Structures are given as C-alpha cells and as structure tokens.
Amino acid sequence: MLTIATGNKAVAAAVRELHPAVIAAYPITPQTEIVEQIAAYVTSGELDSRYIPVESEHSAMAACIGASATGSRTFTATSSHGLLYMHEMVNWAAGARLPIVMANVNRAIGPGWNIWAEHTDAFQERDTGWLQVYVSTVQEAFDTTIMAFRIAEHEDVLLPVMVNLDGFLLSHSMQSLQTFAPGDFVPPLSLPHAIDTANPAGYGMLTGPGDYFRFRWEIERSMRRATAVIAGTEQEFARRFGRTYGVAEEYRYDDADVVVIAMGTLGKEAEVAVDTLRTEGVKAGSLRIRWFRPFPVLDLGGRDLVVIDRDYSFGFGGVIAGSLKAKFRADPYSVIAGLGGQEVTFDDIAGFVRDRRPGEEHWFGVDGNV
C-alpha cells in the first residue's frame, strides 16, 4: 500500500507486518510515536502482540530478554537517555544471543536537555555485540526494519539488531511509503537455545574464563558471518521487493576524486552537495555508511575523504573518521557537525569539500576551530 508516513510510523508499520509475540517499550521523545502507534495497533487488533508497558527502559530490554529467551519474536524502541539507561541489558541481550530487534531514534545526550538528532547515543552501544544499521529515508526505515528481523534471527547470526533513525529529521519527517507484507521473506523464529521445560538448563550462570572467552569469540564469529547474511538478505530483498541499499550506499562514487562519508540523514544531504559540486566541475561523490556493526569493508581507492561525524568521542575524535583511519589507513578531513540537531545543509557540506584540509579536524560552526 502506498501511503505518506513519518519515519516512526514506518518502523511501527514494519513491526505490524512481522507481528512479534512480545513488545516491551517505554516512551521517550522522539521515539514516542513508534510505541503509540504499536499500542494503537495492538488495541485495534491489527497486531496480535503482547504489549508490555514497562516502567523503564532497563525493564524494557529485560522484558524483551525474558520473552526472547522463550523463543518468541521480540521488539522494542527507544532513544538517547532511554538507550543509555538500558545499557546493561543491551549488553545482556547480545551476550545471551537473543535476536531482539530495537529501533533507536538517534538523539543527543544531556545535559543540557536536547531532543534533537545526534549519533552519540547509539555509538555508546557499539561494542555491545549488537548489529547496528542507520537509515536515511522513511521507506528505508520500513525496509530495514523488515530486513533486521530476518538478519537477527538467521541461524548464522542470532544477535540483536539496532535500527537507527535520526530524531525529528527522519522520525518526524513525512515521505511516501510503500508498505507490504514480507511473507516468507522473514521465516518464523526458531531459537535453538530457547528455554525448554522438558530439557531444563541453566542460562547465564557463573562461567569460568575458558568458556566465557569462547562465548565472546562466538559473538565475534557470528558478527563476521553477519556480513554475508546482510549481503544475502539485501540481495533477496531486492529480488522480491525491488529495492536495494547495500552495507554502504554509493552516490556518483565510481569516478569521484573526493568523497563525502556520513551516516543517516546527513548521508542523504551529502548527495545534494555532490550534485552541487559536480555543477562546479568538482568530481565529488558520497558514501553513506548503513551498517556500522559489523563495520563494512570499503574500497576507498585513494580518494580524498571528507568524513562528517554527528558524534564525538571526547579525547579521541569523530567516531566514523577514527574508524576509517584505523580500518583503512585513511587520512580524512574530519568534520564534526550536526551535534544536538545543529542544522547542516547541502551548501554547508559542499563548503566542507571545497575547504577540505586532509588530516585535520573541523568543528562546524564553533568559534576557534581546531
């Protein structure tokens, strides 16, 4: 069905198509519309799920863990402080190998109170063993949420997946949305380690260094296998539903001399900047990283890189720029922009490209730039 929807509504609509057995969630701006829409679906009977209106995000993830451990499909959604409040259980979900899917509406962290877009919230969960994907359009939010369940529940993965969308810029922006029933694209969940009263076992008990270390390696092995599962899922999705995104979305990339790298809505804005620069004769392209965990293998091919981070790791640098330096020995021009919802237009991004200084870091709009 073709409709007009916000990013939040697109996530809720995708969840409705996959009918998780249990959804436990706590409201937080700018995620609220997701839980409101899901509660409405459950109340109207459009969605046959148990909706647990928990008293905190820590409990939201704990309830998802309990439900998922029984072998049931499980979903939650949060943002910013909510994500940080559930941090302990975010780790637990991955360690317990539970294919929970969570939408995180990216938002800055206080103080001061700021409800606008930033990626620092999700980046603080990057080492937990969750797969992370960042979307840039309403349709992509729907499509990726569908794909997230298939990837999380795949026997080679069995790790939770976090679908990230920028607060307000995407969560509250309305665009056209094609919804559809995914059918057997997402098969029923079959959790090999589901709790079984006929075969009682202990879960998460005291575990010595040898076994613990092996479990950690198995998380990493699954994370590596997830790369192939993501690729296969994207291909199958394209075959069935006609759209493809990839682990990173290239735009006018192949012949580009200079490439803008960003995530989320900034990655989409960069495409407009590329068009502007091309009219000036600058051979620019862009690369929007979608899958952040597992981190993609990228062919950067000796191009000039302008990396925009809507995040910061204090005392270190932009997280994406730092990742590219570490993984690919890149020497990008690192731009820190958009923190706390700062407006960043395609004109600004074109300016970053024109004024680029490889190897340096630039805090956009801050006096006394480094």
Place this chain on the structure above:
Amino acid sequence: MLVVPACCTSVIQGIFPHTAVNVPVYNIAFAAAAACASGMSEALRKAGKKTNVVVYAGDGGTVDIGIQALSGAFERGTDLLYVCYDNEAYSNTGMQRSGATPAGAWTTTTPAGKSQVKKDFDAIVAAHNPPYMATACVAYPQDIFRKVGKALSIRGPTFLHVLAPCPTGWRFSSDLTMEIGRLAVKSGMWILYEREYGKVTINAVSKAAIRNPIPIEDYLAPQGRFRGISRKAVDTLRSQAGRMAERLQRQEDGVC
C-alpha cells in the same frame, strides 16, 4: 522456570556447564529480575503455555536495586510468583548492609551497627494489592511448601517473603539455622502471615508469639552480628516488631 538476579543463588546453582537445579534457570542482571520474568510470562501466555514463572531473588535484588522492576511487574498484574529469600544483607558479596538489614546489626558497611531500621517492604508490596502475598521462614518448611503451592494456584502477581537466617553473615553456627529462624518468629521479630485478596491472616505460630512472645534478646544473643548492640537499638527493634504486630492484628480484624 526460575529467574535469578545476582544473589547467593547465582553462586550455589553451580558453574557452567553444570547446574544443580532441575528446572530451567535464567540468570539476569541485578535490577532486572521482575522485568525479565514479565517478558517470559507474557511470551508463555501468548504461546498458550501455563508454565510457572518464579523469580527467586535475595533481599538486595528485591527491596533495593530490584524494587522498580518489581513494582512495575506487580502494577501491571503480571502472572508470576516473586520469592524473596531475605538474609538481611548483601551476603553474596560478603555481608554489606541492605535496606532489609535490621537496626543495630553489624555488617561490613555498618561496622558500628546499622542506625536505620529494616525497610517495611511487605507494606510496599501490599500497596500494589496483589491477589496473594505471604511471609515465611526457613524454619517452617511445611509452611513454605503450602504457601508456594497456594501462590502458584493464583493468577497474577504473587509474593513470598522468606526470612533466611545466614550462618556466615549473621555469625552463628550453621547447626543453629532452624533454631534462629524459630526464635525470629517466636520473638515476633518475624511474623508469619498471608494476605489473600486483601484479607490478612496471621498464621497460628505467630498469633501465639504475638500473644506471648519470648524476649527478643533470646533471638539477638546467639547472633554475632548483634554483639555489643546498644540498648537503644534493642528498643528500636522491639518497638518496630510491636508496631508491625499491632498493624497486622488491626488488618486481620478489619479495623485498619
């Protein structure tokens, strides 16, 4: 199935890959037991299964760090049994004070004796008006057995608060465990009662103890944790026990 947050049971159930328990045990983070059990209960009911979901938690994981999740699960009417085995301290980590530690008790973080009183947690649970809640004590195992059976026969959130004297932490010889438990009840320091659909019933052994209690000093004296307790702290314990008995008596009589 059991849900166990960080507590002494985290250790005594065995080390992976062995387990000493013959039902599924799901270990979960300290603050999360009742929330994890909520998810399990809802998922099982959705799947049409009647499997009992039982939280088995210590006093720290119940009255302190786990209180929020417990309150949420009870307010939502979740179908589960929450068992708090209360040894009145963080004993897994070596006997630090908890909200359930009584006044005057030595712990490693109250070296001069705890200056605050034991949190009246059952009153907090009762405020959620669960269909069934009860206190129990390890010295009365048949009573525990009956109350667990009763709790599991009732749909909705049920609560069992079990006093569990801890030889290591309370500083007494382990062969005295049952005796210490009996002294707690007979002195009125621990009152056995049930609250079913709002109706309070004080159990016979505690009725007798309230009528004719043994001196609380008889309960305190064998325990090293109360060695050197001040007269004032003893008075505090006595008056707290007396107020509790009066309140339960009034509730049983329906004049609260």
